[in-house]
Structure formats: structure tokens, C-alpha cells
Amino acid sequence: MKKIIAIQSNKLNEINIETDTTFLLALEAQKKGYQIIWYETKDLNLINSKIYINGIKVRFFDRKKNFYKILSFVKFNLDEAKFVLIRQNPPFNMDYINSTHFLNNLKSTRIINDPTAVRNVSEKFFSTRFLKYMPETIITKNIKQIISFKKKHKKIVIKPIHGYAGKNILFFEKKVKVDYLKKYIKKFDHVMVQRYLEKVKDGDKRVFIINGKVKGAIRRLPKKGSILSNISQGGVAIKTKLNLRELKISKLVAKSLKKENIFFAGIDLVGGYLIGDINVTSPTGLPQYRNLTNINLAQFFWKEVEKLK
Structure with missing residues (x-):
């Protein structure tokens, strides 16, 4: 098997090299002699029981300008890669879930993180295994339950179950705006509600x-x-x-x-x-x-x- 790493991520031109962990992982892989093939979820195909991608063979450089060079565009059987990295950003939607099902068909390639595990480990629900180490927390879509929780804890934070990057987080310190909350719940369904921690400042x-x-x-x-x-x-x-x-x-x-x-x-x-x-x-x-x-x-x-x- 060739020393090839396939990276499932977002568009190449969306990389911020100062903050992007995937870029750092790719640079280090190159130092170890691996070739990088970059692709997006839209590039996944199942053909004759094999998973092919329409990917980009790319070389990365540790510099601010011109930090990557496209070497070629390739149709590539992912089972010929040594490793696949799942590195695309949320939201964790059906497109994300479908990509894990594609990857579950690979027979010999190690996938990081494991696609079945990525599906099963809900980033909010999994934390509830450790409730004793969390601020008081409920998961609900019941408005009355949220209002009752607010009365008890005075200040609360509300997060979408599949939220990410600090987006769409609500902080209620005064009276809950019920109409606004109803629209929020209608959009995001079940939410995580927590007692506000003053230390967050x-x-x-x-x-x-x-x-x-x-x-x-x-x-x-x-x-x-x-x-x-x-x-x-x-x-x-x-x-x-x-x-x-x-x-x-x-x-x-x-x-x-x-x-x-x-x-x-x-x-x-x-x-x-x-x-x-x-x-x-x-x-x-x-x-x-x-x-x-x-x-x-x-x-x-x-x-x-x-x-x-």
C-alpha cells in the first residue's frame, strides 16, 4: 500500500493556516513521507462496491502565501489509502452522516475518527455521561421545562444539540422571551439548557x-x-x-x-x-x-x- 493519506474536509481555499488543525496534521504527514489527497463529501462515490473519490493531489507548504499547490486531479479508490482523516467542519447533518456510511464500506483503510464512532458519539449527548462534573443540565424541547429551569437557576445558557463553533447560543439573565424561544426550538428542536457559570467570563x-x-x-x-x-x-x-x-x-x-x-x-x-x-x-x-x-x-x-x- 502506498503512503497516501486522504483528507475529507472543506474547500482548500477556506483554510486559515494560522488556526487550522487539519493543515498542521497534513504538514506533519508530509514530513513522514505521505502524499495527501484532499476531497469533500460531494466527491464520494460508491461504484461496484468500492468507494471512489474525485480528489485533489496536493502539496502543502509552511508559509503564509501560496501555502498549497495542486499537483493533479485524481479519481481514487479510498481503499488504496493508508489512512483517511474525517476533518470537515460541522454542522453534523445528513450529508455528514451519509459520508460516514460511505466510509464504513472501506475494507483495509484506517479512518480517523472511526465513522461509526463519529455517528454514535453525539457531541452534546455524550457529555451527559458525566453529569456529576457538569453544571446543572437538561436536554429538552419543552418550553415550560425551560422556564422552570430558568426560575430555579436565574441565569441559563441554551445550546442547539448539534450546534458548533459557538453559534446560536442563547443567554437568558432576565425574563425568558417565550415567543423568541418558541421560534428557536422550532428551528433547532431539542436543546441543551445549562446553569450559567460566572467563570465563563x-x-x-x-x-x-x-x-x-x-x-x-x-x-x-x-x-x-x-x-x-x-x-x-x-x-x-x-x-x-x-x-x-x-x-x-x-x-x-x-x-x-x-x-x-x-x-x-x-x-x-x-x-x-x-x-x-x-x-x-x-x-x-x-x-x-x-x-x-x-x-x-x-x-x-x-x-x-x-x-x-
């Missing part, structure tokens, strides 16, 4: 989990006037360490994820609480961690991948 900690091991974390500070720490929402990464409670929670989640066959994940903590975001679809933050610590976890990633049987 100090940011969150994104923890990196690779092959069941807790490998580091960054602290993300929200911009002024915001409760959202996501880099895509204007958050700024700074160097941090995990305290004993945070490390305990992270190790428990890491152990559980490994059992579920999730190789690479990111979890978020605020004030010593797991806040219900366990990112398994396209974990981010490795470039920020490298810039802050001079530790390139992409190297550890590939070292661990190549040890898999």
Missing part, C-alpha cells in the same frame, strides 16, 4: 485528547462583552495548565472516548466543569497550542496513528 479550557491520552490544553478568552470563547467567535488563546479536578475529568472522558473508538477529540471546561461540548467531528486548537508551548501535537498524533493495528 474568564474563558474556557480546550483539552486535547489523542488515543485516550490527555495531551495538553489551551485557555481561550472571550472578547470583551462576550461569553463565547471560541477562536472563530473572536476568542484569544493563552497558555494554561489543568488543575487536579480538570485533569481528573479529562482523563475520565478520554478513557470513555477510547472505548468508543474515538482517536482524536477536544473537550471544553469552564471553572472546573465540563460544559457539554465533546468535539469528535473536527477537533481544533493544535496550531494555537504549538504557538504557545512550542510543542507540536501533530507529531504525537501521527506517532499514535501509526501504532494502531
Whole structure:
């Protein structure tokens, strides 16, 4: 088998090389002698029981301008790749789910993260296995239940079950706007509702989990006037360490994820609480961690991948 890695992601020209974890993983793979074939979900085809892609053979460069070169356009049997990386961004919709079904047909290629695991590990629902380490949390689409929860906890945060990147998050401090909430529920269906944590003003900690091991974390500070720490929402990464409670929670989640066959994940903590975001679809933050610590976890990633049987 040739040393080829196929990466299922978004458009090449959407890459932000300063923040893109996939770009960092691709660069490190090239250093190890792998060729990169890039494709999107629209490029997947099942023909004669084989999975073919209409992909792009590409070379990446560690520079700000002209950071990639398209070598050729190829029709490629994914079973001829050594590894496939699932790295496209959410939303986790039917297109995303269908892509995992395509990949389940591969016979000899290792897929990171495992497509069945990506389907089964709901990024919000999975966190409820650890409710004792979370702020008070309910999942519902019942307006009365949400209002009752608000009366009890005064300040609440509401998140779509399949939300991502800090989008569409509601914060209710005063009276709940029932009409607005009804429209929100109609659009997003079941939602996660949590007691608001005052510590969110100090940011969150994104923890990196690779092959069941807790490998580091960054602290993300929200911009002024915001409760959202996501880099895509204007958050700024700074160097941090995990305290004993945070490390305990992270190790428990890491152990559980490994059992579920999730190789690479990111979890978020605020004030010593797991806040219900366990990112398994396209974990981010490795470039920020490298810039802050001079530790390139992409190297550890590939070292661990190549040890898999």
C-alpha cells in the first residue's frame, strides 16, 4: 500500500493556516513521507462496491502565501489509502452522516475518527455521561421545562444539540422571551439548557485528547462583552495548565472516548466543569497550542496513528 493519506474536509481555499488543525496534521504527514489527497463529501462515490473519490493531489507548504499547490486531479479508490482523516467542519447533518456510511464500506483503510464512532458519539449527548462534573443540565424541547429551569437557576445558557463553533447560543439573565424561544426550538428542536457559570467570563479550557491520552490544553478568552470563547467567535488563546479536578475529568472522558473508538477529540471546561461540548467531528486548537508551548501535537498524533493495528 502506498503512503497516501486522504483528507475529507472543506474547500482548500477556506483554510486559515494560522488556526487550522487539519493543515498542521497534513504538514506533519508530509514530513513522514505521505502524499495527501484532499476531497469533500460531494466527491464520494460508491461504484461496484468500492468507494471512489474525485480528489485533489496536493502539496502543502509552511508559509503564509501560496501555502498549497495542486499537483493533479485524481479519481481514487479510498481503499488504496493508508489512512483517511474525517476533518470537515460541522454542522453534523445528513450529508455528514451519509459520508460516514460511505466510509464504513472501506475494507483495509484506517479512518480517523472511526465513522461509526463519529455517528454514535453525539457531541452534546455524550457529555451527559458525566453529569456529576457538569453544571446543572437538561436536554429538552419543552418550553415550560425551560422556564422552570430558568426560575430555579436565574441565569441559563441554551445550546442547539448539534450546534458548533459557538453559534446560536442563547443567554437568558432576565425574563425568558417565550415567543423568541418558541421560534428557536422550532428551528433547532431539542436543546441543551445549562446553569450559567460566572467563570465563563474568564474563558474556557480546550483539552486535547489523542488515543485516550490527555495531551495538553489551551485557555481561550472571550472578547470583551462576550461569553463565547471560541477562536472563530473572536476568542484569544493563552497558555494554561489543568488543575487536579480538570485533569481528573479529562482523563475520565478520554478513557470513555477510547472505548468508543474515538482517536482524536477536544473537550471544553469552564471553572472546573465540563460544559457539554465533546468535539469528535473536527477537533481544533493544535496550531494555537504549538504557538504557545512550542510543542507540536501533530507529531504525537501521527506517532499514535501509526501504532494502531
